[in-house]
Amino acid sequence: MPQVRFTRRFSMAHRLLADPASRCAVPHGHNEFVHVILATDAEMDFGGSNFVASFETLKGRWHGFIDKAVDHAFQMNGADPMLAWFRETEPQRVARLMVFEGDPTTEAFALALRRKLDAILKDDGSPYRCVELTLEETPTNAILIGEYLSAAERAWMAGSWMDRPDLTINDLA
Numbered sequence: 197m198p199q200v201r202f203t204r205r206f207s208m209a210h211r212l213l214a215d216p217a218s219r220c221a222v223p224h225g226h227n228e229f230v231h232v233i234l235a236t237d238a239e240m241d242f243g244g245s246n247f248v249a250s251f252e253t254l255k256g257r258w259h260g261f262i263d264k265a266v267d268h269a270f271q272m273n274g275a276d277p278m279l280a281w282f283r284e285t286e287p288q289r290v291a292r293l294m295v296f297e298g299d300p301t302t303e304a305f306a307l308a309l310r311r312k313l314d315a316i317l318k319d320d321g322s323p324y325r326c327v328e329l330t331l332e333e334t335p336t337n338a339i340l341i342g343e344y345l346s347a348a349e350r351a352w353m354a355g356s357w358m359d360r361p362d363l364t365i366n367d368l369a
Contacts (some may be wrong), residue, residue: 271300
């Protein structure tokens with residue numbers, strides 16, 4: 197069966213707290229790419245549509261999530277003192293904060309994106325599943341998440357924003 201690959205570019209910002217000596221302790225941004233590969237066991241509609249699902253159907257909600265929620269979001273550790281500052285000083289911006297339990301590393305972000313994509317595909321009733329998600333932080337650094345997630349990868353922040361098929365990127369409301 198053919199596989200389908202989509203790529204989306206976006207900008208983001210984050211800071212990491214676990215290593216106070218790290219350059220990443222200071223808020224900074226990246227221009228990133230997320231690549232997803234979808235596969236299905238369903239048969240193509242030969243002689244009819246000649247596809248299992250249209251590109252528009254497969255990528256519509258996913259690209260909408262990346263464009264509307266992820267692009268230009270600020271990724272934060274839920275324990276970051278800046279979170280309280282945003283809540284008190286600029287509450288109108290809280291919806292644009294992507295909040296993680298622990299530091300918003302590229303590894304954590306890739307896993308969150310993968311789980312969000314899984315939720316979207318399931319909610320759409322798609323015959324496709326994600327077999328690979330690659331998050332390219334820089335041209336020389338990328339994280340690849342394969343088809344199967346471990347129990348620990350599924351348990352981290354279970355039931356949070358990353359498991360809902362909507363545009364949310366935090367659970368602060």
